Amino acid sequence: MKSIIISSYLPMMACILLSLMTATESKRFVGVYSQYTDWGFLTRFTFLAEHGWIRYQLIYPQEYCCENLLFYYDEPHQWPAAYKTNLNCSQKEALLDKNSGQIVPLNPLFLGSGCIRDTINGVKVFKCTFARRFRAARARWWYIAISNCNRNPKNPLYMEYNINMTNGYLDWNKEFSADEFGENEVDGNTLTLPTRIDQDKNRLKSSSYLSPRILETDVAFFICFLVLSIASIVVAVILKNRQLFHSTYKYFMAALFLQTFGVMFSVIHYGVYAQNGIGVEFLRLFGRLLLAASDLVFLLMVILLAKGYTVVRGRISPGGLVKIAVLMTLYVIAYIALYIYEARFFDPGEVLYLYESPAGIGLIALRIIAWFWFLYANFITLKDYADKRVFYSWFIVLYTIWFLVIPVLVLCAHFWISKWARARVVNGIEFAITFYAYGLFLILTWPTRANSTFPFHIRTTQIGVLSEDERSDNFGGRAYAVDGDQGKPCNRDLTDMFAAKPTAGSVIKGNIPS
Incomplete structure (x- = not known):
């Protein structure tokens, strides 16, 4: 059964x-977003305070211009205030600080976007390839969204994306979000790093800022x-x-x-x-x-x-x-x-x-x-x-x-x-x-004489013969029943222990041989 x-x-x-x-749960995101909305959520990642990087390639038709890449963090006045709320597209963008790089206009006129004009399969597109570094007072969740508050209702909010988010420069940890390995702090502040990448790598190799x-x-x-x-x-x-x-x-x-x-x-x-x-x-x-x-x-x-x-x-x-x-x-x-x-x-x-x-x-x-x-x-x-109270109390x-x-x-x-x-x-x-x-x-269940909580003393040869109501003290009540030949199975005939009573299905009770 x-x-x-x-x-x-x-x-x-x-x-x-x-x-x-x-x-x-991949932190390398490749796909297409296409929805008839002015604002859409793409993905999230936990960046370390000074070591987070995002590298992206974004493509969308020029006729859908102009779209923005948005970066929200996890404070109440940012992402919780924007996601699934009654705010319109412009109000959601207004939560961000453009001067801090939280809004990236995806068009060639904005030098920090990495966008160029291109033609793919006969379609004129903006192709934006760039890398950005995240700096914050501590490790935090970042949420990435796109928007086009002036979108033509006939056109969707469309984006082909290839996004890779990393932490640090070491091969063994960079692909992990900070919620998967963590960051230590010194004197209440996160560690600061030099600005040059080579110096960053050396500092990271000699530092124990990463927890398991x-x-x-x-x-x-x-x-x-x-x-x-x-x-x-x-x-x-x-x-x-x-x-x-x-x-x-x-x-x-x-x-x-x-x-x-x-x-x-x-x-x-x-x-x-x-x-x-x-x-x-x-x-x-x-x-x-x-x-x-x-x-x-x-x-x-x-x-x-x-x-x-x-x-x-x-x-x-x-x-x-x-x-x-x-x-x-x-x-x-x-x-x-x-x-x-x-x-x-x-x-x-x-x-x-x-x-x-x-x-x-x-x-x-x-x-x-x-x-x-x-x-x-x-x-x-x-x-x-009650004879098994020692085992069951601990259990x-x-x-x-x-x-x-x-x-x-x-x-x-x-x-x-x-x-x-x-x-x-x-x-x-x-x-x-x-x-x-x-x-x-x-x-x-470790089978030694010193183990007073050992639970088993009914032998496997008796399972299926005993009734549910038979008590353990009918089989010796020992913490552990050991054969006389240290570790060898008992060959004694157990059938003489069980004899049918006048009532069908019942058995005469007996003791395990020692």
Whole structure:
């Protein structure tokens, strides 16, 4: 039944991948904007205080003249005041300071635009190629838009664009937005750099102004999860030899391997992204799919353990399985709906990272609901099986932290973490709390006599024979049942432990052989 539950999710998880195929996070933007409007949003980027550069090539027909390139930053009187408000085109332009270069007229008469007259396929166009440097008191989000407040209603606001936004000059970091690696400050002020590019490069190479970015974070956690995966295999061999390699531990291993491969694909994507600003989009999306699947499988394992499966029960009743199947199915359906929303309706002009969107809020709500269900299942198990209170007391406390850290973090990020740093901080803490959850389970299930919290003492040969109501003390009540031949499986015939009572379906209770 439980294998059917998991296998039935695979098509659903594939839907997530397909729904995300249109999503992209590239900082090199190539495309065409064409809308019957006077003002339009193109893209956004977090530039460092002194190290941000934008290089662009913009093309539009001369008959649509004259269009402007606009640069808004994230202060309330700038981008929030302009985007999706009732201001008209001229009022949105009036929010900007033309003398600071926030408005760039895209025509040859303005020398700072880099525009020339050209003819492409018989069409007379303005072709604007230029590079601009961003200077600000701190790292901040910048939003790039185009406008033509005197547009002929018969003509669209049209622009073919190729935009590359970078930070600094070092090959390993320049393609990343500052929200993906961050910036340190000295004495409350951002570092200042010389004006010459060669001097800038030397200063950057000798400076530690960059804090770890998403790529370094992912690499570090990939190594951590890989070490955990190897350790889990070692423990699995020991458990199998002792007939304690239960399905819950197999779910743990499946979730851990999915997590490891998901992070690996993310590392590959960001490694390529660091070189070309585009990355390998399919690997990024597939990695996200694996991470989502890992979260779901691990949640299933936690719920099964909370119900007492393989700890105090040899099996879950059909009614219990149905409840778990319904919960997990709803969770997966909600996951799919939320990711589809992210892919189709995610507005980069309003949302800085996932948890600021309705999709992210939905994920937080689901996590809290699952936590309440987790508490309920644990308390019911503790009430009926007090002999396992040591394991379940630790289990409740430690995994409550796993359930609640992300909701609390998102709440704190909203009030106390700078907008441009939220995505990077949340990404790192998400991996940290996941590593905590997997590492903690490996510690709890480490098969040594010194481990008083070891949960398994029902052997795999007894699973499926026991009724849901049989107590763990009927099998010795040990923290860990070890065979007499250190690590060798017990060959004693267990069939004499079970004899049918007059009531069909019941068994006579017995003890695990020591």
